[in-house]
Amino acid sequence: MDPIGRAGAVPGLMGDVHPIGEVLSRAVDGDFPAVDGGWRRVEPWRSGVEGVVAFTGHAYLAVDDEISDGTLSGLGPDGFGGASNPRLVSRLAGSGWIDALDIVLVARGAGGEPALVPRSDLRNHPRAQHATSVRSDVATYGYAAPDDHTLVTLSTGLGGLLEVGLETDPAKDHVGAQVVRDALTLVPEDEVVVAACAPGNARALRAFMAAGFEPVASVQLWRPER
Known part of the structure; x- marks a missing residue:
């Protein structure tokens, strides 16, 4: 297997699906990449943002063509942790911003009557500002009460899929799981x-x-400055 195999966009029902969006969509149903220690280079899904998405035994590096295949391969990525090595990430990011290493979770939308309303007044919330720096088409939602500052962001995020983020208002008696369930009503039924x-x-x-x-x-995401 060529470990640096390049993946292009994959035609899907909603247009061209980014390879990482494709593999995450399959993971919802328990269909994961082969546990072979391999890795694959793909184009970034958002201009100015790069990243590494690692599954069990297989990884995807979304890096601009400014970095040659030889340079990338020489950094020693692999599907058993090498692609997320801090030295590799630091080399690719240069002096740019590097995000924390996160767990990726997937679900399907609930659809139905939305439990949240648009909240443009929360647009300057730090979490909304962070979402805007790494995602596209960020929309802010929350509960109808104007004094409730619970925030839900919905945007085009990882791999071109819908991505949700949230922060509960500590002054309100919200259960986090219920806020997440309410957020899923903003997503069309069964959409990843x-x-x-x-x-x-x-x-x-x-x-x-x-x-x-x-x-x-x-x-792990970064905004490179090389």
Whole structure:
């Protein structure tokens, strides 16, 4: 197997699906990449943002063509942790911003009557600003009460899939899992949606899993300055 095999866009029902979006969509149903220690280079799904998505025994590196195949291969990526090596990530990011290593979780939308409403007043929330820096088409939602600052972001994110993020208002008596369930009503029924959660954020991780999300991979993003 050629470990640096390049993957192009995969035709899908919603147009060209990014290879990482394709593999995450399959993971929802338990169909994972081969556990072969391999890795694959793909084009970034968003201009100015690169990253590594690692599954059990297989990894995907979304890196701009500015980095040659030889340079990338020489950094020693592999599907058994090498593609997420901090030295590799640091080399690719240069002096640019590097995000935390996150767990990737997947679920399907619930559809139906939305449990949340658009909240443009939350657009300047730090979590919304972070989402805007690495995702596209970011929309902010929350509960109708104007004094409730619980935030849900819905955007085009990892691999071109819908991505959800949230932060509950500590002044309100919200259960995290219920906020996640309410967020899923914003996503069309059965459409794949992803979320990223820091491994140490056990409270958020438990909330996503209690609401039906399943962990399938890890992701680390960076905005390169080389």
